[in-house]
Amino acid sequence: MTRRTACALIVLLAGAGGALAMQAPGERGQPVAVRDAWVRVSTARRTSSSGYCRLENRTGKPIALVGITADGVGSAQVHTMADQNGQMSMHPVAKITIPPHGAVDLSPGGTHIMLTDITRPLAIGSTLDLRFTFDDGRTQTVRAVVRPLDAMSIR
């Protein structure tokens, strides 16, 4: 293999890796498309993080996200933010309903995924597989990219 071919192969593999990080394994053909999933970095000391993504319902019926799990994460819950007299608080929600042919954004400062008791620190650039459970009993694995603490989006 020439040096040029090797370089091209490395670039190709790197590109493929990036694409895989954006798209969940086996997402094609799923009723829900999960876009741009990412989580914030965590450390051995700071064992909480948050996750974000866009959920798109490809069907004509409402679909609800009712649970999330991830290896190495003690608890993953969808939380909403509420303002109580100038003090922000977070509250778990039992489910997030995605309207037919509609979308829900889980985003910074809004409804988001809260990850606590993370036993395996999430390093920047690595990925975390989140298993989403929907109200029809179906589960879908979503691969989230680990971003810096002060990131505001996947990019």
Next chain:
Amino acid sequence: MTTRRWLALFAVVVLCACNKTQPAPSGLDEAARPSFGGDFTLTNQDNQPFRLDQLRGRPAVLFFGYTSCPDMCPMTMSRIAAALKLVGDEGHDVTTLFVSVDPQRDTPAALKEYVSSFSIPVIGLTGTPEEVARVASQYHASYQIVPTGTTNYLVNHTSAIFLIDRQGRLRQFFGFNEKPETLASALRALLSEKS
């Protein structure tokens, strides 16, 4: 103005700040300044005493938060960083202060790791629970521990971004989700004032 009335105003301002269609800046009238904000001493991320009056001559941004905060604190710090970048070179004269409302977990070492994660220089501050409570009270900030059913816990806390002028006076506060452009404009105004 009583503390209760200030808290009511504070709530209104933060609520306004959450409404993206409305501008959020809030001023403080001259009469309120002596009883709202002011000097304090805490411990920085290098385990050294930090006095607010060390910053005399330079404006500061102050935020109450905690390092285990999953969403709002990193987002707010990101907005402050974005605002300072908009200000440009002059923004280097502004000191960003992160006061922990979780002194139990937020040791100087924990703060050092945390503040180094941001793209701007940040001074992390902690203290004894009593010291932190005193500073929060000065700034009319509140916080409560929220158990999660595990060894972990959350802390509900005041979400305002406080702007302090070159004389150490609290001048304005904004909601955590304020647009960086608005923060930058307020910071430029503080920077334009003479020491």
